[in-house]
Amino acid sequence: MELQLEDVRDILRRTPPTLNLLLQDLPERWLMNNEGPKTWSPYDVVGHLIHGEETDWIPRAKIILEHGESRAFTPFNREAMFEKSKFKSIDELLNTFTELRAESLQQLDELNLTPEMLEKRGLHPELGPVTLSQLFAAWVVHDLGHIGQIVRVMSKQYGEAVGPWKAYLPVLTR
Amino acid sequence: MELQLEDVRDILRRTPPTLNLLLQDLPERWLMNNEGPKTWSPYDVVGHLIHGEETDWIPRAKIILEHGESRAFTPFNREAMFEKSKFKSIDELLNTFTELRAESLQQLDELNLTPEMLEKRGLHPELGPVTLSQLFAAWVVHDLGHIGQIVRVMSKQYGEAVGPWKAYLPVLTR
Numbered sequence: 001m002e003l004q005l006e007d008v009r010d011i012l013r014r015t016p017p018t019l020n021l022l023l024q025d026l027p028e029r030w031l032m033n034n035e036g037p038k039t040w041s042p043y044d045v046v047g048h049l050i051h052g053e054e055t056d057w058i059p060r061a062k063i064i065l066e067h068g069e070s071r072a073f074t075p076f077n078r079e080a081m082f083e084k085s086k087f088k089s090i091d092e093l094l095n096t097f098t099e100l101r102a103e104s105l106q107q108l109d110e111l112n113l114t115p116e117m118l119e120k121r122g123l124h125p126e127l128g129p130v131t132l133s134q135l136f137a138a139w140v141v142h143d144l145g146h147i148g149q150i151v152r153v154m155s156k157q158y159g160e161a162v163g164p165w166k167a168y169l170p171v172l173t174r
Numbered sequence: 175m176e177l178q179l180e181d182v183r184d185i186l187r188r189t190p191p192t193l194n195l196l197l198q199d200l201p202e203r204w205l206m207n208n209e210g211p212k213t214w215s216p217y218d219v220v221g222h223l224i225h226g227e228e229t230d231w232i233p234r235a236k237i238i239l240e241h242g243e244s245r246a247f248t249p250f251n252r253e254a255m256f257e258k259s260k261f262k263s264i265d266e267l268l269n270t271f272t273e274l275r276a277e278s279l280q281q282l283d284e285l286n287l288t289p290e291m292l293e294k295r296g297l298h299p300e301l302g303p304v305t306l307s308q309l310f311a312a313w314v315v316h317d318l319g320h321i322g323q324i325v326r327v328m329s330k331q332y333g334e335a336v337g338p339w340k341a342y343l344p345v346l347t348r
Contacts, residue, residue, distance in 0.1 A: 145345030161311035171319030
């Protein structure tokens with residue numbers, strides 16, 4: 001499917017309320033457990049999404065529009081949240097993400113993008129040339145992927161509790 | 175993690191509003207596309223969840239409580255929705271699922287379950303002996319797995335649109 005900017009907005013705006021619904025008031029045993037060493041808990045994922053709003057999506061869109069391929073993006077620190085989220089409650093993180101996403105969508109509107117601008121190229125430090133359109137598609141998929149990760153990590157907390165049903169629940173072995 | 179009935183209720187009640195948030199008013203191109211032959215669209219998944227409320231979870235809990243291992247569960251038709259959902263709008267399906275889930279949770283409360291009752295065994299037609307506790311854990315994981323499926327199927331619609339970012343977005347290749 002080709003990218004449509006109205007779809008990007010429509011899907012991105014749903015992520016904060018979806019995360020609020022899934023995670024607000026959930027016991028710590030569901031929020032803080034992960035899938036094993038070097039994996040992330042639902043709590044970690046929210047921190048990671050916050051860092052994306054602050055340093056990845058809109059900042060990179062602006063670099064593409066202002067500098068094209070002449071300036072590579074600043075590399076994104078995927079694990080910044082392990083320091084940045086420290087001592088913050090899940091409510092605080094969810095509220096921060098909700099605010100930052102609203103600001104991002106506001107800034108997206110203010111870019112007044114045309115179809116031609118969406119084809120403009122920037123330079124990813126590892127992936128090479130990428131278009132603004134590809135950046136926005138990646139933003140949408142990144143959101144959806146992390147919602148999927150959150151529910152997968154949660155489901156694994158019941159990996160033993162389901163007993164023989166494990167054979168019928170593919171999410172437990174992904 | 176061991177099953178706690180309050181967690182089961184807490185997570186199961188979140189699924190209908192989560193699906194509403196993800197899917198309501200979404201364009202058909204996001205609702206009706208799947209991952210390829212013999213896979214399900216987000217629309218199909220909602221129909222499947224409806225059929226589960228009607229024929230799987232609470233009905234099986236009652237069979238366990240009433241008949242123990244003396245009567246195997248009726249096999250669950252995983253694909254019943256391809257007939258049952260026909261001609262229904264996504265709004266209709268989402269509303270039906272919301273109502274049925276509320277009824278299921280009401281019935282769950284009315285079972286007045288004790289820890290001893292949760293260890294009661296029933297007979298799965300293929301998996302053999304299973305406990306009520308395992309049934310409820312499977313219900314939770316089944317919900318979470320299908321939320322994960324919905325966002326994965328959606329993300330794949332942008333599998334090409336993300337361009338080189340595909341390498342960094344594992345949800346696209348799961």
